[in-house]
Amino acid sequence: MACGLASGGERWPAPPSLSRPPMDPRTTMAPSSLLLSVILCSLCAVALGGNAHNFVVVQRNSFESTERACSSVTRETVLAGTTLSDAGVRIPTSLGDAVDSLEYVVTLGIGTPSVQQTVLIDTGSDLSWVQCKPCNSSECYPQKDPLFDSNSSSTYATIPCGIDACKQLVHDFYNHGCTNGTGPSLCQYGIQYGDGSVTTGLYSTETLTLAPGVTISNFSFGCGRNQTGPNDKYDGLLGLGGAPESLVSQVAEQYGDAFSYCLPPGNGTAGFLALGTPGNNTASFVFAPMHKLAHISTFYVVTLAGISVGGKQLNIPPAVLSKGMIIDSGTVITGLQLTAYSALRSAFRSAMSAYPLLPPNVDLELDTCYNFTGHSNVTVPKVSLTFSGGATIDLDVPSGVLLQDCLAFTGGTYDNSIGIIGNVNQRTFEVLFDTGRGNVGFRPGAC
Known part of the structure; x- marks a missing residue:
């Protein structure tokens, strides 16, 4: 069925019974809170304007247009x-x-x-x-x-x-x-x-x-x-x-x-x-250093240096984010370290205080959800990720920030443990994995 119920859990391998050593991050990096069940085609919106460059005004009715468009x-x-x-x-x-x-x-x-x-x-x-x-x-x-x-x-x-x-x-x-x-x-x-x-x-x-x-x-x-x-x-x-x-x-x-x-x-x-590489046509990318985990060549890992909401940097101790974030196209929702997620949630709720909170969405396992009934336009704060080395990306609004009217992040890992950047946050970016140069590039508005 088009636009139907979809599972959105992690797709990284985690085979405890299939010849794996103890403390493999495939089982330790994220608890069951990331095993999500989500509704496909949740958002399909058009950004209509900005507010001091740190907020985006989005048509509310465009949130609901994906069911008509996604089957095309x-x-x-x-x-x-x-x-x-x-x-x-x-x-x-x-x-x-x-x-x-x-x-x-x-x-x-x-x-x-x-x-x-x-x-x-x-x-x-x-x-x-x-x-x-x-x-x-x-x-x-x-x-x-x-x-x-x-x-x-x-x-x-x-x-x-x-x-x-x-x-x-x-x-x-x-x-x-x-x-x-x-x-x-x-x-x-x-x-x-x-x-x-x-x-x-x-x-x-x-x-x-x-x-x-x-x-x-x-x-x-x-x-x-x-x-x-x-x-x-x-x-x-x-x-x-x-x-x-x-x-x-x-x-x-x-x-x-x-x-x-x-x-x-x-x-x-x-x-x-x-x-293949895009050749020398990388001027529109920003690049972040990439590293691998010891003894595991699968994962592409970057380190977050900070997170901003509505242009304001969150107060997150660097040690909380120090183990890095796996960039995973096969996981839907980003799993942040608990302290980082708590700071993000608090700032996002403050910026969205004009809209009433709904109870947590049990099916999605997301806890910051909104009732936009009666609003023809919704003003959403930009969420920005800054990586080690200084590269900063603004997530697409709303498709890279909201899912089913909920903040598309969860507190998926403990502090000072590895997290995951899921595919919702990656939407509309060209994400370039250049293992030869040891970096990951991000080009906004690529699709």
């Missing part, structure tokens, strides 16, 4: 927008309304002949997978498209145990042992994500079609045979993390060690996923 981005529209450039390939992204999801998705081809698959894009995990036949209702979640049939592809191949590709899964916490049948021993993968969903199956290779005439041969992926937990109706997941299993790592020889995306605000427009 069809699979055909997305496929028609695929483009090539000297720097690489650019694939349209869209909110997953067609698969009942608030996650962002792309449509790719897999197999020979190529079969279209709509997959979630996730910078918080590495191994890509799709659900595969045979898969009955007790083994797989319902998806909108037909299951991928590996037997119908001339280029599908399983990966045997014992080779380096299978051994690498152990190092990156994706290993699920080997098959024990009478035939050859085959490599199995297994992932449990932060929202509790699980996928297991055969680690395999296949031809991946990024765009007409643009293929990746022998692309390593998971042919999912058993999926459980909260999943929407997408066909699988496209891993964009930093480990060797990710799409980004597998195509680095063709496109280099950089990629970017723009996540549209949900007003019927398409964004993009671009493999």
